[in-house]
Amino acid sequence: MALIADFAVQGAQMLVVLLLAPLLTGVVRKTKARLLRRRGPSVVQPYRDLVRLMRKEVVLAETASWLFRVIPYLVFAATWVAASLVPTFRAGLLFSWSADLIAIIALLGSARFFLALAGLDVGTSFGGIGSSREVMIASLAEPAMIMIVFTLALVVGSTQLSTMAGFLLSPAVGLRVSLGLALIALIMVAIAENARIPVDNPATHLELTMVHEAMVLEYSGRHLALIELSASLKLLLYVSLIACLFVPWGLSAPGTGFAAVAVGALAYAGKLVGGGILLALFETSIAKMRVFRVPEFLGAALMLGLLATLLLFVSRSL
Amino acid sequence: MHGITFDVAHMLAGSLVLVSFLQLYQDRLYALLNIYALHALVLALSVAWQAYVQQAPHLYVTAAIALLFKAIIIPVALHRIIVRLGIHREIEKVVGVGPAMLLGMGLVALAMVVMLRVTMEADPLAREDLAFALSVVLLGLLMMVTRRNAVGQVVGFMSLENGLVLAATGAKGMPLVVEISIAFSILIAFIVIGIFLFRIRERFDTVDLQALDRFRGERP
Numbered sequence: 001m002a003l004i005a006d007f008a009v010q011g012a013q014m015l016v017v018l019l020l021a022p023l024l025t026g027v028v029r030k031t032k033a034r035l036l037r038r039r040g041p042s043v044v045q046p047y048r049d050l051v052r053l054m055r056k057e058v059v060l061a062e063t064a065s066w067l068f069r070v071i072p073y074l075v076f077a078a079t080w081v082a083a084s085l086v087p088t089f090r091a092g093l094l095f096s097w098s099a100d101l102i103a104i105i106a107l108l109g110s111a112r113f114f115l116a117l118a119g120l121d122v123g124t125s126f127g128g129i130g131s132s133r134e135v136m137i138a139s140l141a142e143p144a145m146i147m148i149v150f151t152l153a154l155v156v157g158s159t160q161l162s163t164m165a166g167f168l169l170s171p172a173v174g175l176r177v178s179l180g181l182a183l184i185a186l187i188m189v190a191i192a193e194n195a196r197i198p199v200d201n202p203a204t205h206l207e208l209t210m211v212h213e214a215m216v217l218e219y220s221g222r223h224l225a226l227i228e229l230s231a232s233l234k235l236l237l238y239v240s241l242i243a244c245l246f247v248p249w250g251l252s253a254p255g256t257g258f259a260a261v262a263v264g265a266l267a268y269a270g271k272l273v274g275g276g277i278l279l280a281l282f283e284t285s286i287a288k289m290r291v292f293r294v295p296e297f298l299g300a301a302l303m304l305g306l307l308a309t310l311l312l313f314v315s316r317s318l
Numbered sequence: 319m320h321g322i323t324f325d326v327a328h329m330l331a332g333s334l335v336l337v338s339f340l341q342l343y344q345d346r347l348y349a350l351l352n353i354y355a356l357h358a359l360v361l362a363l364s365v366a367w368q369a370y371v372q373q374a375p376h377l378y379v380t381a382a383i384a385l386l387f388k389a390i391i392i393p394v395a396l397h398r399i400i401v402r403l404g405i406h407r408e409i410e411k412v413v414g415v416g417p418a419m420l421l422g423m424g425l426v427a428l429a430m431v432v433m434l435r436v437t438m439e440a441d442p443l444a445r446e447d448l449a450f451a452l453s454v455v456l457l458g459l460l461m462m463v464t465r466r467n468a469v470g471q472v473v474g475f476m477s478l479e480n481g482l483v484l485a486a487t488g489a490k491g492m493p494l495v496v497e498i499s500i501a502f503s504i505l506i507a508f509i510v511i512g513i514f515l516f517r518i519r520e521r522f523d524t525v526d527l528q529a530l531d532r533f534r535g536e537r538p
Binding site: 180300303317 | 322324325326328329332333335336339343415416419420422423426427430434446449450
């Protein structure tokens with residue numbers, strides 16, 4: 001019976017992330033529009049877009065191989081699994097033993113690898129540009145991410161997200177500058193990974209600046225729907241990851257009753273909306289940087305991760 | 319592990335190192351001055367915390383001096399100098415951001431290794447403060463090396479001095495007389511540098527210090 005309940009909660013989490021992901025994208029877009037004094041589409045517009053794309057016919061390029069058709073499903077599956085491993089409203093779920101930060105990074109990394117292949121597959125020049133830039137950004141973002149994981153793992157003594165959230169909720173954490181540095185670095189990496197504004201513009205189709213959009217330019221119909229959904233899922237994943245690690249308050253502990261879960265769900269919803277609004281604020285207050293400045297941006301993230309580890313080393317050795 | 323006193327001191331001193339890195343990263347003069355003001359503010363907070371921990375009231379004076387002179391007067395004055403020199407849009411650096419950051423990381427690591435080895439039997443709070451202070455000093459030196467613009471070098475020099483103050487407060491404080499005289503000599507140095515900036519500009523029509531190298535004949 002307990003096993004069934006555990007399954008139910010885990011299944012609920014998987015559904016929750018899937019259903020909330022487009023809403024988060026919608027909230028970000030709506031907030032950005034309001035900040036620019038436009039009315040903007042409704043927050044449920046991403047759902048409508050997805051439904052419309054699902055109904056449309058798929059147009060495939062003549063040069064597309066089988067890989068091109070398979071990749072949207074692969075990318076979607078990997079991202080969905082990764083997103084549902086991050087504790088959202090409740091820690092210590094059934095699959096939380098596999099919710100390892102490094103595993104999540106690996107899942108996202110493989111999704112990105114396949115997407116880059118898809119960009120190259122059709123053989124258009126835009127796809128090639130997009131893939132090469134995406135891989136350049138990834139090759140800088142991943143070391144930074146690994147440094148962040150390293151810092152967190154040194155503080156907590158584990159890379160499992162539920163354990164981490166539990167430890168960070170406990171008073172044993174104290175006040176650590178390393179965690180602050182890791183937070184800033186994680187936000188920078190999240191911005192780069194999600195192709196948000198200083199690094200890439202998710203709303204543009206201008207040849208010179210697009211990165212992610214250039215890669216998925218050849219997709220249409222349900223393939224495009226899946227890719228857009230996985231982009232939303234990835235954004236949700238990073239927001240929940242930051243929420244779970246750095247604002248874990250409200251996360252219901254394993255073994256607590258329904259009331260705690262309800263509080264956790266409410267807190268999670270609040271964190272998502274807050275994260276979305278902050279992201280929109282940040283994006284409207286900053287200009288997009290040139291592609292060749294991205295290494296500096298991500299280099300700073302890597303540096304912050306390194307610095308966090310160094311500071312941790314100091315406080316440890318005393 | 320150490321309790322909240324240590325954690326707060328660690329956080330403030332660590333933030334000081336972080337702000338030093340921000341200075342290194344920033345290549346616009348106005349933003350650089352704002353970050354320098356932030357640097358001084360963090361220093362003031364850190365010194366005030368040390369005063370509270372060590373129960374040494376004279377350190378509060380040090381903190382007030384840091385706040386008044388370094389966080390307000392010097393940035394405002396430098397701001398006005400930049401406006402009057404008309405160089406507020408200049409961006410230039412000898413080394414790029416990436417190598418400078420890497421060098422900075424190396425220097426911080428060096429400072430930690432050296433200081434933690436050397437000060438084995440000191441109080442943890444002082445050890446940690448000394449390690450961070452040495453990193454701030456080295457980062458200030460690095461900044462003076464990587465900037466061509468004289469104003470950038472002045473900011474590097476001032477942040478170096480902030481590191482010295484941090485070291486002095488960590489080591490059970492320094493006498494108030496010394497502290498005040500240092501503050502005033504910094505202010506005087508600042509005035510002299512300000513006058514020199516205008517002299518350099520009058521002579522060479524630029525505050526790019528490579529012009530001086532050319533004048534001395536070191537560079538063709």
